[in-house]
Amino acid sequence: MLENLFNLIKEHSTEAVINNPAIPNEKNDAVISDATHSVADGLQGVLAGGGLQAVLSLFNNNNNSSGGNGFLNNPIVSNIISSFTNKLTNNHGIAADQAGGIASSLIPSVLSSLVNRTNDPNNSSFSIGSIISSLAGGGNAPGGSGGLDIGSLVSRFASGSLDANNDGHVGIDDIISKVTGGAQQQQAQSSSGGLMDIISGFMK
Template sequence: MLDQILNLVKQYGQQSVVENPDVPNEYNNQVMAEAANTITSGFQNMASGGGLQNILSLFTGGGQQQGSGGILNNPMVSMMIGHLASRLVSKMNLNPATANNVASNLIPNVISSLVNRTASNAPEDSGFNLNGLIGSLTGGGAAADGFDFQGLLNQVSGQQPGGAGIDIGQIISQVTQNAQAHQQSQQSGGLANLISGFFK
């Protein structure tokens, strides 16, 4: 799922970064790497902080509240925009208006596309899967002991009949523990190196 996020950043970064005259060309790849890092670490911090429900609500409510307005009202997305803008100012010396402009375009477009394509049943979107996303946040292919998050998403979006008896509290606790362990194992900068390698 990390590949899909990186590709979306590259796709939407073409207009908001590469073709943006306010972003010096030598910073294009760094800006996109920083955006990808902000999105992946934002999801990871949310998962390891017990915020699985916030992630799920983004994916279950995101499709209906589309347009930048709905996504922009999500606190997790706002946090990512603020984080990216401040990193662009501090690391690349972009002027604050440009940094805000880039972050406010890039992050909502990537998240919005990620949400829509994960909820889609189209064959070309088969790589976008909530199980894959949560698995990548927790360090395993399967998130909470094989729980089917994509199935849950399909139930909520009405694409599949509902299943009773889901103990969401237990699932959140399991994902939180797995995400914390995975985050600690990555402190050496493995994820950041992988992302910056992609944008070379």
């Protein structure tokens, strides 16, 4: 999923990054890498905080009918824009106002495209299951390493194997608990450079 996200951001970076005189050409891939990290880390942080439903809502086309500009009012998107802005200023020495403009232009358009592709049954490059699974540690997420398999979830509801918080009831709170725990584990690994190391491997 991360490589697909990196390539998606690269597709949307022509004006904001590649043709932007504020960004030296030799830094283009590094900036795209930082944008990828900001998106992945931002979504993972929400999942680690128990925000599975907020992420699912972000990927609901009905809630984002206004396209890229509509994302600016979403707190998840605002946090990702802020994170990327900080990376542009701290890692690449870009002035704060320019960095904010780049982030506010690139991130909403990328997320809008990501949501559209995720909801497109004819596009297999992204699925909400694979996104959440990759950010929550694959095997630690419901459905195992293959992602969120709704059919599998239904059968596991029946068997009770999703009672992650041991309250005797299996519901959305149990799914959230599993995803939250997996995302927290992935965050701990990423803090030592894991997530960024993976993304940096896509730079060619």
